[in-house]
Amino acid sequence: MNVHIITIGDEILIGQITDTNSVWMAQQLNLHGARIQGMSSISDGMEDIVGTLERATKQADIVLLTGGLGPTKDDITKKAIAKFYETGFVFSQETYDRILHFFERLGRTTTEAHREQCFMPQNANLLTNKVGTAPGMWFDENGTVVVSMPGVPYEMKYLMEHEVLPRLVERFPVQPIAHRTIQTIGEGESRIAKRIATFENNLPENIKLAYLPSLGKVRLRLSGMGTNQEALEQQLDDLVAEVVPQISELVFGYERDNIEGVVGQLLKERGLTLATAESCTGGFVAHKITSISGSSAYFKGSIVAYDNSVKEGLLGVQAATLAEYGAVSEACVREMAIGVRKQLKTDIGLSISGIAGPTGGTPDKPVGTIWIAVSNGEQTVTRKLQLGKKRLLNIEYTSNQVLNMVRQLVLGVV
Amino acid sequence: MNVHIITIGDEILIGQITDTNSVWMAQQLNLHGARIQGMSSISDGMEDIVGTLERATKQADIVLLTGGLGPTKDDITKKAIAKFYETGFVFSQETYDRILHFFERLGRTTTEAHREQCFMPQNANLLTNKVGTAPGMWFDENGTVVVSMPGVPYEMKYLMEHEVLPRLVERFPVQPIAHRTIQTIGEGESRIAKRIATFENNLPENIKLAYLPSLGKVRLRLSGMGTNQEALEQQLDDLVAEVVPQISELVFGYERDNIEGVVGQLLKERGLTLATAESCTGGFVAHKITSISGSSAYFKGSIVAYDNSVKEGLLGVQAATLAEYGAVSEACVREMAIGVRKQLKTDIGLSISGIAGPTGGTPDKPVGTIWIAVSNGEQTVTRKLQLGKKRLLNIEYTSNQVLNMVRQLVLGVV
Numbered sequence: 028m029n030v031h032i033i034t035i036g037d038e039i040l041i042g043q044i045t046d047t048n049s050v051w052m053a054q055q056l057n058l059h060g061a062r063i064q065g066m067s068s069i070s071d072g073m074e075d076i077v078g079t080l081e082r083a084t085k086q087a088d089i090v091l092l093t094g095g096l097g098p099t100k101d102d103i104t105k106k107a108i109a110k111f112y113e114t115g116f117v118f119s120q121e122t123y124d125r126i127l128h129f130f131e132r133l134g135r136t137t138t139e140a141h142r143e144q145c146f147m148p149q150n151a152n153l154l155t156n157k158v159g160t161a162p163g164m165w166f167d168e169n170g171t172v173v174v175s176m177p178g179v180p181y182e183m184k185y186l187m188e189h190e191v192l193p194r195l196v197e198r199f200p201v202q203p204i205a206h207r208t209i210q211t212i213g214e215g216e217s218r219i220a221k222r223i224a225t226f227e228n229n230l231p232e233n234i235k236l237a238y239l240p241s242l243g244k245v246r247l248r249l250s251g252m253g254t255n256q257e258a259l260e261q262q263l264d265d266l267v268a269e270v271v272p273q274i275s276e277l278v279f280g281y282e283r284d285n286i287e288g289v290v291g292q293l294l295k296e297r298g299l300t301l302a303t304a305e306s307c308t309g310g311f312v313a314h315k316i317t318s319i320s321g322s323s324a325y326f327k328g329s330i331v332a333y334d335n336s337v338k339e340g341l342l343g344v345q346a347a348t349l350a351e352y353g354a355v356s357e358a359c360v361r362e363m364a365i366g367v368r369k370q371l372k373t374d375i376g377l378s379i380s381g382i383a384g385p386t387g388g389t390p391d392k393p394v395g396t397i398w399i400a401v402s403n404g405e406q407t408v409t410r411k412l413q414l415g416k417k418r419l420l421n422i423e424y425t426s427n428q429v430l431n432m433v434r435q436l437v438l439g440v441v
Numbered sequence: 442m443n444v445h446i447i448t449i450g451d452e453i454l455i456g457q458i459t460d461t462n463s464v465w466m467a468q469q470l471n472l473h474g475a476r477i478q479g480m481s482s483i484s485d486g487m488e489d490i491v492g493t494l495e496r497a498t499k500q501a502d503i504v505l506l507t508g509g510l511g512p513t514k515d516d517i518t519k520k521a522i523a524k525f526y527e528t529g530f531v532f533s534q535e536t537y538d539r540i541l542h543f544f545e546r547l548g549r550t551t552t553e554a555h556r557e558q559c560f561m562p563q564n565a566n567l568l569t570n571k572v573g574t575a576p577g578m579w580f581d582e583n584g585t586v587v588v589s590m591p592g593v594p595y596e597m598k599y600l601m602e603h604e605v606l607p608r609l610v611e612r613f614p615v616q617p618i619a620h621r622t623i624q625t626i627g628e629g630e631s632r633i634a635k636r637i638a639t640f641e642n643n644l645p646e647n648i649k650l651a652y653l654p655s656l657g658k659v660r661l662r663l664s665g666m667g668t669n670q671e672a673l674e675q676q677l678d679d680l681v682a683e684v685v686p687q688i689s690e691l692v693f694g695y696e697r698d699n700i701e702g703v704v705g706q707l708l709k710e711r712g713l714t715l716a717t718a719e720s721c722t723g724g725f726v727a728h729k730i731t732s733i734s735g736s737s738a739y740f741k742g743s744i745v746a747y748d749n750s751v752k753e754g755l756l757g758v759q760a761a762t763l764a765e766y767g768a769v770s771e772a773c774v775r776e777m778a779i780g781v782r783k784q785l786k787t788d789i790g791l792s793i794s795g796i797a798g799p800t801g802g803t804p805d806k807p808v809g810t811i812w813i814a815v816s817n818g819e820q821t822v823t824r825k826l827q828l829g830k831k832r833l834l835n836i837e838y839t840s841n842q843v844l845n846m847v848r849q850l851v852l853g854v855v
Binding site: 040041042045049051052054056057062063066067068069070082239308312313314316317320321326327333334337372383385386 | 455461465467468470482723730735747750797798800832833836
């Protein structure tokens with residue numbers, strides 16, 4: 028399954044939008060065993076589209092196009108495809124009925140342009156688009172599949188998931204393929220690799236292990252090819268069950284889990300509440316927690332104590348602590364975590380104080396020195412991070428680490 | 442100036458990273474009067490690179506390549522270019538000295554691979570890369586310019602800004618071109634267009650106006666082509682001076698300004714301090730404010746009062762207010778803004794309370810109902826937003842609006 032992805036439209040060529048469609052399609056196709064041979068972004072000019080189609084269909088088994096299916100004049104993908112196949116148009120009453128119904132539901136009326144949208148190349152198999160007006164089109168000529176989809180990301184994704192990927196898998200049967208992702212936090216990829224070296228060296232030939240690091244998190248992805256889907260899934264499950272105990276305190280989730288969601292779920296299950304006391308992260312940890320819908324069930328709030336007077340006044344940090352150790356110190360984050368827990372009357376308090384950068388460091392506390400703490404009243408755990416000079420990266424990295432400490436505290440694996 | 446952009450490397454084809462280089466390059470090139478004819482992402486295979494170069498140099502005046510210049514085996518861009526030009530290699534002592542110096546400064550040693558990196562195609566003009574090891578390469582044969590740069594974004598950007606763009610402008614003299622961006626917040630693009638319709642209709646033919654909306658902000662970009670650069674710059678300055686007074690209360694900045702930076706600068710200049718009281722934004726406004734390095738000069742902190750007990754306990758919201766009007770009400774945000782100002786002893790307090798979604802609405806307070814307020818002690822201003830159902834978009838949109846209200850309050854244009 029060799030695939031070429033073509034993105035049509037001037038928005039990308041003038042740098043107005045970033046092409047996130049192609050990367051998403053590439054990910055999905057890779058997971059289904061396809062190889063992306065190339066990607067092209069082109070203008071919505073007739074020659075460009077036809078020329079690129081001619082070249083791409085020679086190099087790839089599958090050509091996926093997005094964009095240029097709207098009702099306006101500059102949307103000429105359909106005409107270009109018809110020209111490429113030297114075919115005419117036929118009116119699709121089914122599509123027209125669907126568009127009429129779609130607009131009726133929105134309480135809006137259609138225009139003549141929408142009727143025009145319903146003329147389709149004669150050799151097109153229409154793919155029903157339940158989230159927009161323009162249907163997808165599937166062509167299968169001379170051994171090559173060409174698929175045209177709208178450029179609107181959620182319409183493209185809908186069509187890929189419900190229509191295109193299932194058909195491709197049927198049309199180009201590949202070896203059964205499967206994946207497992209293990210989400211970890213707390214150690215870098217080289218240290219993890221060292222810990223599971225034996226496991227990795229003994230992996231069967233049909234299984235590959237990839238390390239995907241980002242901001243203090245490392246995803247481990249096991250990808251396998253087999254002859255029998257069920258056996259392959261079982262093989263992967265067995266491997267996951269084998270490796271996870273070797274790094275169990277690092278593993279916070281699987282597949283698309285994120286740390287703020289996992290921690291939230293854990294707090295909810297245990298009926299625990301959380302508050303944050305933030306200095307250098309400036310509210311970012313609270314933002315991540317509350318980016319989860321339903322977080323009000325366990326999150327009561329945060330005191331962003333950017334100024335030392337707030338650390339003293341609302342969090343109860345001792346003036347003597349600040350004078351002796353400074354705000355960026357173990358003693359300070361300890362008092363902050365304990366203080367916010369009391370002040371907001373929660374089961375758990377977390378705290379952060381550091382120098383996010385890019386400036387503000389001193390010889391003994393360079394930029395990137397960040398202390399974090401979590402407390403449940405009985406136990407208060409602290410940790411020092413020594414990061415780089417990039418402010419936003421430091422903030423995100425720290426947020427991941429401190430949320431993981433909450434998880435470890437709740438689970439008793441701190 | 443017709444440009445083709447080629448991105449080399451498997452990271453993009455397997456969907457591991459999003460290609461943000463191409464969009465940035467496209468933006469810069471467009472601003473310099475170039476037209477992007479197409480973009481290609483290809484693997485680091487010899488045939489792919491040579492074939493794409495052959496095609497692109499036929500279609501474009503300028504071909505820009507990124508990626509594949511590193512010291513590892515799969516980085517074969519240089520070899521492919523040499524094959525394309527049918528030329529040999531020559532050792533660049535200058536480059537080698539620079540790499541040695543670069544590593545010395547980092548306290549690291551070079552490997553044989555770094556020496557290999559210094560063999561360059563004979564017809565390459567080297568572009569000095571002061572932020573990495575691999576230099577850029579400039580080729581100019583048969584009327585077409587080919588430029589190869591590293592794929593690391595900050596290295597590519599350094600080379601584009603300091604070496605490539607200045608040379609392109611000299612090599613392909615275009616009509617003088619210039620731009621001005623006006624940053625607005627508070628009204629949508631169609632309302633702004635209505636207000637400045639006369640201005641827009643009377644624009645000289647050499648000037649174009651574009652509206653670039655995002656999350657409640659609208660950038661107005663005036664682009665002009667002229668015969669004399671100085672006269673064109675003056676013409677644009679005059680047009681900006683003409684249009685800004687027509688929408689003055691909406692204009693918060695120019696060019697790359699952002700609202701959190703502009704508000705911060707304003708507070709710093711006036712010696713004012715700020716605190717935030719956040720419910721549904723969950724700390725995001727505090728995060729935006731503190732994303733600016735140096736914000737501790739004017740930002741004292743935030744109380745994220747996700748739970749009503751925190752609104753009462755720390756912000757002094759009356760139990761009667763919550764009982765009678767609920768947390769999502771004008772009365773509540775008014776008391777929150779006044780309360781946080783007192784509690785954190787700042788000149789200005791801002792507050793937000795609403796239903797960020799996607800669930801949690803009621804018939805009279807549907808999802809997206811969000812109240813915001815700002816107070817300076819003498820004056821408290823409130824506003825109601827009625828947004829959609831997308832949680833993160835609502836949070837970002839609200840953040841922009843409430844920061845703009847702080848600006849308006851300080852300037853007395855509320």
